[in-house]
Amino acid sequence: MSERWIRACATDELLPGESRVVWDGETPILVVNLDGDCYALEDRCTHEEFELSAGPFDPATASIECVLHGSKFDVRDGRALNPPAYAPVRTCPTRIEDGTVWVCVED
16 A cells, blocks of 8 residues: 545644545545644544534544434544444544645555
């Protein structure tokens, strides 16, 4: 597998507590700003493949909730925090460089 970096946004477009979706081809990636640190995870619940970005991001618990069935995922490592989801969400490394948030995706 090879990896490449895609531009997510400028840092001033993603303030602490905010999130946005970027696309790698047909794959949606949710990027969140947790107290100045950016994290990226695939924008699909592992229970029903519903978009996580439709649910609330809670910076206090570092979690995103799937509005379909209420499963929550830790945005830092993708792990499922409660049923009905048990499998983690795929995460992607991020970096901030020259005022830009970048996400690493694998081919």
